[in-house]
Amino acid sequence: MKDIDELSIEFPPDFDARAEYEAEARGVLDDVMVRVGGRSFSFCFYTPKRIKLEADLSLSATGSCLPLVNSVVVKKIDRLSIYQAVKYMHSGNYLRFMYSDSTTAG
Secondary structure (H helix, E strand, O other), rough: OOOHOOOOOEOOOOOOHHHHHHHHHHHHEEEEEEEEEOOEEEEEEEHHHHHHHHHHHHHHOOOOOOOOOEEEOOOOOOOHHHHOOOOOOOOHOOHOOOOOOHHHOO
C-alpha cells in the first residue's frame, strides 16, 4: 500500500464553505488537482445523481456516448468524500489509469 503522505490534494482557490455548499447542491466539482510522485492530475467529481443527468443529456445530444476523462463518482461533494476517493485511488494504484498533466507537476 502506498503512503498517503505522498499525496497533495488542491481544491480550486475559491473553494470555501459557500463554494463547497454550492458544489454539493449541484453534485459536481471540477478542477481538483491531485499531485503525487511528480505527476499532477486534474479531476472532476460527480454525485451519482449528477452523473446520470450528465449521461442523459449527453446521450440525447450525441446519440452515442458520454466521454469522460479523470472523472470520479462520489456519494457526496465535500472535502472528506473527495479525500477518501483520492486515498482509495492512490492506495489501489488506480491513478496509473488516469491522464496526468506533466506541465502542472510541481
